[in-house]
Every structure is written in C-alpha cells, then in structure tokens.
Amino acid sequence: MSDLIRRDPRTEWIARNRLHPLHGEALFSTSGHPVGDVRGPSGLLRKNPHGVGFIGPNGIKRIDRLAIQLGESGPQGGQRRGAKAAVEVQLPLVTVESPDFYVVAVLDMVGGRLTGHDKDVLGQGHKLVAATEGKGAVVAVTFGDSKEEGFDKAGVDRLIQFRGEQYDGYSPEQRVTALEAVERELDPEYWLFPDSIAGGQELGCRLAARLGERPATQAWQVDAFTSLCRGGSQRIDISRETPRLLLLGEECADQIDETRHEAVVIELASVPASLSRIEDCGAVDVDPSQVPLGEAEFILSAGNGIHDWDQFHQAAETLRATEGASRVAVDDGFMPRHRQVGATGTWVTARVYVAVGISGAIQHMQGIGQCDKVVAINSDAGCDMVKRADLSVIGDSQQILAELIRLVESRQQGGAEDAA
Amino acid sequence: MQPDLSAKSLKVTSLISVGQHPKSGRARRAEQDARAVELGLTLSDDQLEMLHVGSGDKTVMRSYLGMGLPKMTLLKQGDRGDAVPVLCDYLATHAPDILLTGVRAESGEASGMLPFLLAEKLGWPLVSRIAEIGEVNDGVAEVLQALPRGQRRAIKVRLPFVASVDNAAAEPRQSAFGPGQRAGINDMPVAGGDDVVRSGWEESPARKKPKRLKVVKAKTAADRFKAATAKASGGGGKVLKKESPAEQAQAVLDLLIEEGVVR
Ligand SMILES: Cc1cc2nc3c(=O)[nH]c(=O)nc-3n(C[C@H](O)[C@H](O)[C@H](O)COP(=O)(O)OP(=O)(O)OC[C@H]3O[C@@H](n4cnc5c(N)ncnc54)[C@H](O)[C@@H]3O)c2cc1C
Numbered sequence: 240m241s242d243l244i245r246r247d248p249r250t251e252w253i254a255r256n257r258l259h260p261l262h263g264e265a266l267f268s269t270s271g272h273p274v275g276d277v278r279g280p281s282g283l284l285r286k287n288p289h290g291v292g293f294i295g296p297n298g299i300k301r302i303d304r305l306a307i308q309l310g311e312s313g314p315q316g317g318q319r320r321g322a323k324a325a326v327e328v329q330l331p332l333v334t335v336e337s338p339d340f341y342v343v344a345v346l347d348m349v350g351g352r353l354t355g356h357d358k359d360v361l362g363q364g365h366k367l368v369a370a371t372e373g374k375g376a377v378v379a380v381t382f383g384d385s386k387e388e389g390f391d392k393a394g395v396d397r398l399i400q401f402r403g404e405q406y407d408g409y410s411p412e413q414r415v416t417a418l419e420a421v422e423r424e425l426d427p428e429y430w431l432f433p434d435s436i437a438g439g440q441e442l443g444c445r446l447a448a449r450l451g452e453r454p455a456t457q458a459w460q461v462d463a464f465t466s467l468c469r470g471g472s473q474r475i476d477i478s479r480e481t482p483r484l485l486l487l488g489e490e491c492a493d494q495i496d497e498t499r500h501e502a503v504v505i506e507l508a509s510v511p512a513s514l515s516r517i518e519d520c521g522a523v524d525v526d527p528s529q530v531p532l533g534e535a536e537f538i539l540s541a542g543n544g545i546h547d548w549d550q551f552h553q554a555a556e557t558l559r560a561t562e563g564a565s566r567v568a569v570d571d572g573f574m575p576r577h578r579q580v581g582a583t584g585t586w587v588t589a590r591v592y593v594a595v596g597i598s599g600a601i602q603h604m605q606g607i608g609q610c611d612k613v614v615a616i617n618s619d620a621g622c623d624m625v626k627r628a629d630l631s632v633i634g635d636s637q638q639i640l641a642e643l644i645r646l647v648e649s650r651q652q653g654g655a656e657d658a659a
Numbered sequence: 660m661q662p663d664l665s666a667k668s669l670k671v672t673s674l675i676s677v678g679q680h681p682k683s684g685r686a687r688r689a690e691q692d693a694r695a696v697e698l699g700l701t702l703s704d705d706q707l708e709m710l711h712v713g714s715g716d717k718t719v720m721r722s723y724l725g726m727g728l729p730k731m732t733l734l735k736q737g738d739r740g741d742a743v744p745v746l747c748d749y750l751a752t753h754a755p756d757i758l759l760t761g762v763r764a765e766s767g768e769a770s771g772m773l774p775f776l777l778a779e780k781l782g783w784p785l786v787s788r789i790a791e792i793g794e795v796n797d798g799v800a801e802v803l804q805a806l807p808r809g810q811r812r813a814i815k816v817r818l819p820f821v822a823s824v825d826n827a828a829a830e831p832r833q834s835a836f837g838p839g840q841r842a843g844i845n846d847m848p849v850a851g852g853d854d855v856v857r858s859g860w861e862e863s864p865a866r867k868k869p870k871r872l873k874v875v876k877a878k879t880a881a882d883r884f885k886a887a888t889a890k891a892s893g894g895g896g897k898v899l900k901k902e903s904p905a906e907q908a909q910a911v912l913d914l915l916i917e918e919g920v921v922r
Contacts, residue, residue: 304881447775448772470865471763477768480859490868517786520813535808613896642909646905
C-alpha cells in the first residue's frame with residue numbers, strides 16, 4: 240500500500256451531514272478519534288459537539304447533559320422521564336479512619352429529628368475540622384429515641400446515642416454526666432451546642448460550668464481563631480478568641496449538602512448514673528386555643544371543604560390541636576381573622592399540620608412552608624395540598640373527622656380504663 | 660396554683676440587673692428580673708431579698724424597689740468586675756431557700772451562664788426557664804417550667820435550688836415611684852476581682868447578620884429551571900384513596916401518635 244494520504248470525499252461529506260445515518264462512523268473514520276472528547280493539536284481536550292447526542296424522534300438532535308440514559312433504554316421520550324425521577328444522585332462518601340481529634344456537636348433533635356439549627360451546628364463542626372490541622376471527625380451526640388435517617392447527609396462522621404429512660408423528659412443532670420463521660424473518652428477539640436431554647440443552651444451552659452470553660456454564646460461567625468458573638472438585647476457584637484466550648488446561633492455556618500458521611504455509632508464504655516435532685520412530673524395540659532398560632536406545635540386547619548363547623552371545633556378539641564383556617568373560611572365568617580394561615584395571615588411553624596378541605600393555594604402554602612409533616616384531608620386527589628402532604632386521605636371531610644373523633648375518644652377511654 | 664401558708668416562711672432571693680431597652684438602649688428594669696421579683700413577691704412578700712452586684716444605677720434600682728419592697732442589698736463593685744465570686748461568697752453566708760435569676764442579661768455578654776455557675780459553685784440543683792412556683796412541701800417545690808411552643812412541664816425539685824425565670828412567668832407589677840424613692844438600699848462594698856478574660860474582647864455595635872442565600876446547586880440548565888419554577892415539592896407522600904373513612908382516620912391518627920402530638 241502506498242503512503243499517500245487519500246481523501247474520501249464521500250465519507251467527509253457524510254461526516255459533515257449530521258443527519259446522515261452513518262454520520263457517527265464517518266466522523267470516527269475521518270478524525271481517527273472516538274466520538275466525544277478529542278485531544279487537540281495543542282494537547283487540550285476538545286469536545287466535538289458533532290459527536291455527542293443523538294437524533295430525537297422528530298429528527299432534531301438532542302444532547303442529554305444529565306447523562307442519565309447512557310446505556311439505558313435509549314432515546315424514547317416517554318420512558319426517559321420516569322428514569323430521571325428514579326435516579327437519585329449518590330453524593331460522594333467522606334470517610335475518616337482513626338481521626339486525630341474530635342469535634343463534638345450536641346444536638347437538640349426536637350421530635351427526634353435534626354432541626355435546621357442542628358444542621359447549622361454540624362456544618363460549623365466541619366468548618367472547624369477543616370481549619371484545624373490533622374484529620375478530625377464530627378461527632379453528633381443525641382439523647383432519647385431518634386427518628387432521623389439523614390445523619391449521614393447532615394455531616395455526622397460519628398454518632399453517640401444515649402438512650403434509655405434516664406435520659407427521657409427533663410434530665411439535665413444525667414445528660415451532663417453523660418457528656419462528661421464523652422469528655423473523658425474522646426477529649427474533644429471543640430464542643431458545639433445550638434444556642435436554642437429547645438435545650439441546647441441549657442445543656443451547653445451546664446457543661447461549661449461543670450468543665451470550667453468560658454463558652455462563646457450566641458456565636459454567629461466562628462473560625463478557628465476568632466468568634467463573633469451577639470451580646471445582650473442583640474445590640475452589640477463581641478469579637479473574641481474562639482474558646483473550646485461554643486453555643487452557636489442559628490445560621491452560623493452553611494449546612495452540609497454535598498457530601499455523605501459515615502455516621503458510625505460509637506458506644507461509650509459506661510456512663511455513671513447521676514444523683515438526681517430534679518424530678519420530671521410530665522407535661523402539663525395547656526389549652527391549645529391559648530397557644531399563639533405562630534408557635535403552635537400541632538394545628539388542625541379548616542378550609543372551604545368544611546361544612547359542619549361544630550364538628551370541626553369538636554375535632555380540634557378532642558385532638559387537642561390549635562385551630563387554623565384558610566382565607567376563605569375566614570372571609571366567610573366561620574373563623575376569626577387571627578386564625579388565618581398564609582401569606583396575609585400567620586406563618587406557622589407547626590411540626591404537624593392537618594389541612595382539612597384546603598386546596599393549597601400558593602398564598603396558603605407560603606404560610607406552611609416550615610411545617611414538618613402535613614396531612615391533607617380532601618375530596619380532590621389532584622389538588623396542590625395533596626402534592627405537598629406527607630399523608631393524604633381522599634374523602635369527605637365530615638365523615639373522616641367523625642371517624643377521627645370516634646377513634647380518639649375510644650382511645651382516651653381505653654387509656655383511662657388501663658390507668659384505673 | 661396558690662402557694663400554701665408554709666411557703667410564706669420561705670427565704671427567697673431575686674437577683675436583679677440593669678436592663679436595657681432593645682431599641683433605645685436606655686437603662687431600665689430588666690424584663691426577666693422583674694418577673695423574678697414578681698414571682699418572689701407572690702411566694703413570700705416579707706422574706707424576699709433583692710440582690711444586685713455592680714455599681715447600682717440609682718433610677719433602675721429604685722424602679723425595682725417601687726414594686727413594693729422596703730429595702731434591697733447592693734454589693735458595690737466596679738462595672739468591669741466579675742459578679743460570680745462575689746455572689747458565691749455572699750450566698751454562702753446568707754443562703755436562701757430559692758434563688759431566682761433571669762435567663763439572660765439584657766446588656767453586656769448576656770451569656771446566660773450566671774445561674775449555671777452559681778448552681779455549680781453552690782452545689783444546688785437548677786431548673787431553667789420556669790414560669791411558676793407552686794406548693795412547697797417538706798423541702799420539695801413544685802415548679803412549672805416553660806417549654807417552647809407555649810407548652811409547660813411540671814417539675815419537683817429539692818430546696819434549696821436556683822431557678823431562672825422565663826418570659827412566660829407572670830407579668831411584673833407596675834413600679835410605684837414614691838415608695839421606690841423611700842425604700843432603703845443597703846450598700847456593701849465588696850472586693851471582687853475584675854473580669855480579666857473579658858478585657859481582651861472587642862465590642863462593637865451589632866452588625867446585621869447576612870441573610871442566607873438560597874444557593875441553587877443545580878448542574879444543568881434543566882435543573883436550574885426546575886428549581887426556579889418548581890411548585891410545592893415533595894410528591895412522595897402517601898395517598899389513601901379507596902380505603903373506608905374509618906381506615907383513613909386510623910392512618911391519620913397513627914401518624915399523629917407517631918409524631919407524638921396525640922398522647
Ligand atoms: C392577595 C391574596 C392573599 C391571600 N392570602 C391568603 C392567605 O394568607 N391564606 C389563605 O389561606 N389564603 C389566601 N388567599 C386566598 C387563596 O388564594 C385561596 O383562595 C384560598 O386559600 C383557598 O382556600 P381553601 O383552600 O379553603 O378553599 P378552596 O380553594 O375552595 O378549596 C376547598 C377544598 O376543599 C375540598 N373540599 C370541598 N368539599 C369537601 C369535603 N366535603 N370534604 C373534603 N374536602 C372537600 C375541595 O376539594 C378543595 O380542595 C389569598 C389570596 C390573595 C389574592
């Protein structure tokens with residue numbers, strides 16, 4: 240064979256015509272490179288835009304930048320949508336083997352779940368680990384039973400869970416004893432607490448007093464050297480050296496959302512029982528209608544789908560829920576104005592929000608953005624509230640509420656008989 | 660809950676501090692401390708001692724006294740002094756049955772550590788954020804603690820104890836000017852050390868905290884578009900359509916019980 244380079248005008252022509260069925264092969268044989276990334280003459284990696292993508296069903300070239308269906312079913316429009324939804328991006332796993340030091344974050348875990356504040360604190364923990372020499376691990380300490388499944392995604396490298404009845408309810412003395420055991424065993428580089436009314440502030444102060452540390456409180460900008468702390472009445476900022484024990488304000492640092500962590504459970508050797516001089520006698524019944532709507536933990540909210548208002552009030556009373564309402568219910572005069580939830584009403588923070596006969600207009604949804612669990616009772620399975628809800632029951636509100644009242648009442652009677 | 664008669668002979672000490680109006684910054688009666696005094700007055704009006712450590716702003720002290728107390732104790736100390744050792748010394752000799760404080764000071768560092776440090780040094784139990792003190796029998800007090808979201812918890816605690824008073828406690832009574840001027844202030848100069856650690860700190864007027872931006876971490880245009888236009892997300896909820904109302908109600912109740920809102 241001769242060494243002459245011969246051009247093949249036909250292949251070149253096909254390579255220029257991206258609609259030609261043999262385009263891909265022609266491109267490969269003319270450039271001599273696989274389709275896709277090509278090393279250019281200067282050594283740079285070049286993308287060949289003609290080499291990527293596929294021809295869609297209507298003859299138009301499509302580039303799937305999500306790269307999801309590579310090697311999958313192929314470019315059939317209908318199937319691809321489902322495939323996209325099913326694929327959850329697997330975040331990269333960060334592992335710390337035999338860490339040199341620990342940063343311990345003691346979490347609030349309101350209702351057994353991580354709060355936003357808890358996640359901020361964990362984020363701060365990772366910031367401090369990154370700023371300190373050596374390999375560090377962020378240890379989360381929780382008390383009581385937890386329902387949380389997202390420890391790994393919130394940035395927990397190690398997990399210490401104190402369970403058992405001695406940690407239930409108000410048990411600050413026992414909890415501090417447990418934290419002292421952590422101090423002995425791990426000797427943390429930093430102690431982090433959320434400076435919150437949900438228990439973090441109290442526990443942090445108690446431990447600080449016990450260990451003789453002077454904590455930074457309401458700290459909101461912390462690095463390894465200086466901490467910025469909010470002072471009294473939110474009027475001053477105090478800039479000081481970062482101590483070992485910190486009580487962190489909300490949004491002190493960015494939450495972890497791009498990595499996964501191991502969340503390996505650590506068992507402590509043993510925690511001595513502390514002498515308790517405080518006895519928890521349990522929660523006291525508070526009249527739910529006296530609780531301000533914005534603060535209420537459990538709201539039963541009524542909309543245009545309620546036809547029997549006496550029954551609704553009875554349901555709220557039996558469930559011991561605070562009453563809320565949509566704007567329509569308020570405008571129609573069935574509920575007072577201060578009960579309205581939504582953009583022009585109250586922005587609620589309830590942990591559990593039960594929406595009865597509410598369609599879920601955007602103005603209403605804005606008001607319940609911070610709610611954890613939403614339950615919808617509605618006759619229309621296609622409404623927006625059902626899309627937002629964690630549990631939806633489709634049916635007539637009147638019947639379902641009647642059943643609910645019956646169930647709760649029989650439960651209470653059963654409980655009373657058990658107690659007797 | 661009305662305190663019973665035996666509670667009348669209780670010795671109660673309320674710690675008071677110089678408060679600060681959140682907007683104007685003017686010195687005033689601190690909210691939580693005034694509530695602590697009010698709580699002390701309902702517990703035992705003749706055996707309540709008001710205690711302040713510091714330079715003792717006259718108008719503020721008098722406004723506390725105007726709540727109906729004949730006298731108070733002032734442990735005189737410079738503004739930079741550390742109150743905790745002074746208080747510990749004083750309380751060791753003049754030990755009350757109940758020591759009431761606020762949760763957080765309204766000026767300065769406002770760490771909220773003081774009740775905890777005192778309880779630790781004195782070796783007394785501490786109950787934080789109380790709303791009410793009920794009956795006191797056989798050296799055990801029934802206390803109502805304020806929890807977030809307007810909830811309350813009943814607690815029994817052995818005397819003597821320290822308690823920090825929450826904003827949920829009863830509103831303080833008005834202060835009467837005349838009686839406040841006539842009441843006596845027992846000055847006691849004390850030799851306490853300065854707060855050395857604090858002198859190394861820098862104080863500045865509070866800066867506005869930057870609001871956290873919603874960062875869209877989408878990698879592709881399609882994701883960004885979705886993030887910008889998405890309506891109520893989720894969609895992963897359970898939907899019960901065909902079940903009978905009884906089953907549906909049971910499912911709702913199960914969730915409420917699991918979340919712990921129905922007991
Ligand atoms: C400027 C502005 C501000 C607004 N601000 C607010 C606000 O702050 N808060 C607010 O709530 N709204 C607000 N709105 C009004 C909002 O747009 C909606 O009109 C309102 O929220 C709808 O209320 P609803 O869901 O109760 O009624 P509808 O939309 O009528 O929904 C009733 C629902 O009940 C269901 N239903 C009917 N019968 C039954 C039955 N027997 N059993 C079970 N379900 C049944 C229906 O399927 C429907 O989903 C505002 C509107 C504007 C223009």
